[in-house]
Each structure stands twice: as C-alpha cells, then as structure tokens.
Amino acid sequence: MQLERIPHGVISRLPSYLGVLLQLRQSGHSTVSSARIGEITDINPAQIRRDLAHFGQFGKRGVGYDILDLIERLQAILGSDHVHRIVIVGAGHLGSAIAAYDGLRARGFVVVAVFDSDATKIGTRAGDLVVRDVSELERTVREQAVRIGVIAVPATAAQEVADRLCSAGVRVILNYSSAMISVPAGVTLHNTDPVRELLHTLYYLSRAEEMAGLQAE
Amino acid sequence: MQLERIPHGVISRLPSYLGVLLQLRQSGHSTVSSARIGEITDINPAQIRRDLAHFGQFGKRGVGYDILDLIERLQAILGSDHVHRIVIVGAGHLGSAIAAYDGLRARGFVVVAVFDSDATKIGTRAGDLVVRDVSELERTVREQAVRIGVIAVPATAAQEVADRLCSAGVRVILNYSSAMISVPAGVTLHNTDPVRELLHTLYYLSRAEEMAGLQAE
DNA sequence: TAGATTGTTAATCGATTAACAATC
DNA sequence: TAGATTGTTAATCGATTAACAATC
Numbered sequence: 001m002q003l004e005r006i007p008h009g010v011i012s013r014l015p016s017y018l019g020v021l022l023q024l025r026q027s028g029h030s031t032v033s034s035a036r037i038g039e040i041t042d043i044n045p046a047q048i049r050r051d052l053a054h055f056g057q058f059g060k061r062g063v064g065y066d067i068l069d070l071i072e073r074l075q076a077i078l079g080s081d082h083v084h085r086i087v088i089v090g091a092g093h094l095g096s097a098i099a100a101y102d103g104l105r106a107r108g109f110v111v112v113a114v115f116d117s118d119a120t121k122i123g124t125r126a127g128d129l130v131v132r133d134v135s136e137l138e139r140t141v142r143e144q145a146v147r148i149g150v151i152a153v154p155a156t157a158a159q160e161v162a163d164r165l166c167s168a169g170v171r172v173i174l175n176y177s178s179a180m181i182s183v184p185a186g187v188t189l190h191n192t193d194p195v196r197e198l199l200h201t202l203y204y205l206s207r208a209e210e211m212a213g214l215q216a217e
Numbered sequence: 218m219q220l221e222r223i224p225h226g227v228i229s230r231l232p233s234y235l236g237v238l239l240q241l242r243q244s245g246h247s248t249v250s251s252a253r254i255g256e257i258t259d260i261n262p263a264q265i266r267r268d269l270a271h272f273g274q275f276g277k278r279g280v281g282y283d284i285l286d287l288i289e290r291l292q293a294i295l296g297s298d299h300v301h302r303i304v305i306v307g308a309g310h311l312g313s314a315i316a317a318y319d320g321l322r323a324r325g326f327v328v329v330a331v332f333d334s335d336a337t338k339i340g341t342r343a344g345d346l347v348v349r350d351v352s353e354l355e356r357t358v359r360e361q362a363v364r365i366g367v368i369a370v371p372a373t374a375a376q377e378v379a380d381r382l383c384s385a386g387v388r389v390i391l392n393y394s395s396a397m398i399s400v401p402a403g404v405t406l407h408n409t410d411p412v413r414e415l416l417h418t419l420y421y422l423s424r425a426e427e428m429a430g431l432q433a434e
Numbered sequence: 435t436a437g438a439t440t441g442t443t444a445a446t447c448g449a450t451t452a453a454c455a456a457t458c
Numbered sequence: 459t460a461g462a463t464t465g466t467t468a469a470t471c472g473a474t475t476a477a478c479a480a481t482c
Binding site: 011012014015016018019020023040041077078079080084086092093094096097098100101103104107109147148155171172174178179180182186188190192193194195196197198199200201202203204205206208209 | 228229231232233235236237240257258294295296297301303309310311313314315317318320321324326364365372388389391393395396397399403405407408409410411412413414415416417418419420421422423425426
C-alpha cells in the first residue's frame with residue numbers, strides 16, 4: 001500500500017531499471033551498483049538510488065543491489081509479477097507484429113484476442129491466434145476481464161475503437177495510430193505514435209547539423 | 218538561430234501540438250485557442266502559450282492562433298519542413314509495418330531502404346521497397362546521407378546494428394527492439410519498446426484496481 | 435466598445451544533483 | 459580494517475501554474 005505520492009518521473013524510469021536488470025541476469029551477473037545501472041541507462045546514480053528509496057531499502061551498502069531480488073521487487077511494484085491479459089484491435093502489419101512479439105509474454109502479458117473488421121482478415125492467423133470479428137470485442141473484454149487494449153487501426157477508426165474498448169471496461173489504452181483520441185477519466189491513454197517520436201528528435205538533429213555547419217565554415 | 222536553451226519538455230510537447238493542428242486543419246478550422254489545444258492534449262493552456270513563446274509571438278490576442286501559420290512555424294522549428302531520409306533494419310512484421318506506414322510520408326519522412334540479413338526475406342517487398350541485404354547498409358547510409366535509422370531486429374542483433382548505423386553516419390536511432398543498446402555521444406537514441414510503455418502504465422492500473430477493491434469492500 | 439485570448443510575470447511546486455554519514 | 463556503495467539530506471535547478479496587463 002503506497003501512502004506517499006510517487007512522482008510520475010520515478011515510475012516512468014522503473015521499467016528501464018527492470019530492463020537493465022533482466023539483461024544483466026541473462027549475462028550471469030548477481031549484483032549491480034547504481035553507478036553501473038547509471039552508465040547503461042544514462043541516468044544519474046543518485047537519482048536511481050533516490051527512486052528506489054521511495055519503495056524501501058533494497059540494496060546493501062558497500063555491495064550494491066542483488067539483481068534477482070531487485071527484479072522481483074520492481075515487478076511487484078509495477079504489477080508485472082502476475083499476468084495481464086490484453087486485446088489488440090487491428091490485424092494489419094502493426095497489429096500482427098505486436099501479436100507475434102515474444103517480448104510480451106516474456107514480461108507477463110498475454111494477448112487473448114486480435115480483432116479486425118475486414119472480412120478478408122478475419123480467420124487468418126496473427127501470432128498464435130486467429131483474427132476475430134471486431135463485433136466480438138465487447139463480449140471478449142467483459143468475459144475475460146481484459147484491462148489493456150492496443151489500438152492498431154487506421155487513424156479514422158481509432159476514436160470509435162477507443163470508445164468501445166473503454167465502455168467494455170478497458171482501463172489502459174495503448175494507441176499506435178496517429179490519431180489524437182480522447183478517453184474518459186479513469187482510463188490511461190498512451191500514445192505511441194512512432195512518427196511523433198521522430199519529430200521530437202528531429203529538433204535536436206537540426207540543431208546538431210547547424211552547429212556542425214558553423215564549425216566547418 | 219536559437220540563443221536560449223529550450224527545455225527538453227518543451228520540445229517533447231511540440232509534436233503533440235502539431236498533431237492537434239494537423240487534425241484541426243483537416244476538419245476545416247482556421248484558428249484555435251490555447252484553451253482548445255489544452256482540452257485535446259490534456260496540457261495546461263498557460264504551458265502551451267509559454268512553450269510557444271520560447272520561439273516567438275505566434276498568436277493574436279483575443280483571437281488565438283492561425284492554424285496554417287502555426288503548423289508552418291512548428292514544422293520549421295522541428296525541422297519537419299523538409300524531407301528526412303530514413304533506413305529501416307529488419308524486415309520482420311514490425312519493420313514491414315513501419316515501412317508501409319503512410320504516416321511517415323505524410324509528415325516528411327521517406328524510407329529509402331529496408332534491410333535484412335535473412336536470405337529468404339531479401340528481395341521480397343516491404344511497403345514500396347524491395348528488402349535489401351544488410352551488407353549494403355553502410356554504403357546506402359553514406360551515399361544517401363541518411364541521418365535516421367530504425368532498428369526492428371531481434372534483441373540479440375540490436376547492438377551490432379546500432380554500431381553499424383552509427384559508424385556509417387546515422388545521427389538518430391529509433392530502437393524498436395527490447396534490447397538496451399548504447400550509442401556514441403552525438404547520436405540520439407530513442408527507445409520505443411512497446412512493452413516498456415505497458416509496464417509503466419501497469420503501475421497506475423494496479424493502484425486503480427486496489428482503490429476500486431477497497432471501495433467495493 | 436466589450437469580450438476574448440494572448441504573452442509574460444511572479445509564485446509555487448517538484449525533480450535533480452552533489453555530498454556525505456552510515457554501514458556492508 | 460580499508461574500500462565501496464548505499465540511503466538520505468540539503469541545495470540547486472527547472473518546470474508548472476495562476477494571474478493579469480496588453481491588445482486584438
């Protein structure tokens with residue numbers, strides 16, 4: 001039970017720490033220092049220790065953090081210590097890519113259904129699943145108590161899909177379309193428009209090239 | 218020429234503003250207020266005005282912002298007023314999805330090549346392009362002065378691909394693999410691991426369910 | 435003119451960092 | 459013990475917000 005309000009920034013860094021730990025575990029390490037995590041993630045070591053301190057004392061002074069222990073702790077904090085069921089709407093290239101992505105299962109997610117409205121796609125395979133008619137969306141979400149929905153449909157259909165997911169009881173939406181959609185209060189929306197990421201970095205690219213140009217002259 | 222240092226957070230919000238404006242333009246609007254943009258993006262209107270003020274005075278008091286004008290201004294600031302060439306490495310589900318994604322072209326990006334190391338994929342189509350052998354990667358990046366690379370290969374191959382992209386001259390990397398990779402100084406790395414996004418939101422989902430559970434009891 | 439909305443200031447708030455005592 | 463590294467404090471830094479005069 002969390003009494004303290006944890007800053008948003010802290011939460012957003014935890015998955016990165018977890019990613020590093022999982023990678024270190026695979027390469028056979030048993031402990032790691034905040035300095036080492038900082039090197040890999042490019043995050044200040046003091047901040048890493050401070051972030052973790054919000055949730056308790058996980059390290060040993062002079063030694064560092066036990067990797068297996070910290071993985072368990074972080075998974076418990078994030079809620080990835082148990083399985084989460086998700087549905088994917090849209091069985092195009094992107095939807096199929098997400099459905100077939102093994103990193104989902106590896107980190108505690110199970111895709112229970114992939115939907116599409118296109119009759120030529122319904123019945124075909126996407127990952128381990130058979131694509132189903134989007135008209136079954138509400139029933140599936142309710143029956144399986146699905147809380148996470150992924151939108152991988154064209155921009156024009158995104159809002160309608162979001163509305164249907166929300167009213168069926170989904171609490172987290174990951175929007176892969178380029179549409180700006182809105183959701184009711186209580187539903188968390190994550191826009192993962194890859195092009196928006198690119199636009200963001202373009203700014204720094206332009207600045208870097210300007211500076212290179214000035215130096216060259 | 219920017220004399221003032223613009224906060225990172227400001228830059229990261231500009232693509233959202235641009236997204237709203239593009240959408241409003243399509244629905245036939247001609248002006249918009251910071252209050253309206255705030256509603257859509259869920260960003261404080263005062264912050265929107267303050268963000269824009271870093272770059273000049275773009276609005277009319279009592280009226281708002283001219284949508285067409287502000288689109289141009291933002292595109293110029295971000296550097297999306299001219300075309301950027303990108304290469305995609307990995308022609309699996311995800312690489313193909315990105316290659317075929319029309320939102321890229323719509324916002325000033327052109328995919329010049331898709332690479333893979335799998336002989337059964339080389340020569341097949343991905344979007345408008347034919348998948349090429351990854352051994353041609355360096356030559357293509359150099360000849361076409363490509364500055365942006367997208368990694369859509371399995372985690373185990375990600376670091377090697379990143380190294381090759383960087384040494385060939387790429388300045389921005391969008392990493393879609395789940396691997397934590399490192400890049401030299403001067404290269405901007407964007408990790409777009411979809412599962413990391415999900416993990417992040419899980420935290421809030423768990424808290425929300427806890428609270429709902431408490432209330433129900 | 436009256437109403438609306440910007441651009442900007444000043445106050446608040448929160449996040450980051452450096453430093454170091456505690457302690458393994 | 460000596461060296462290392464945490465947990466935590468205190469200081470800095472930057473981002474957010476409310477409020478309002480300027481002005482369309």
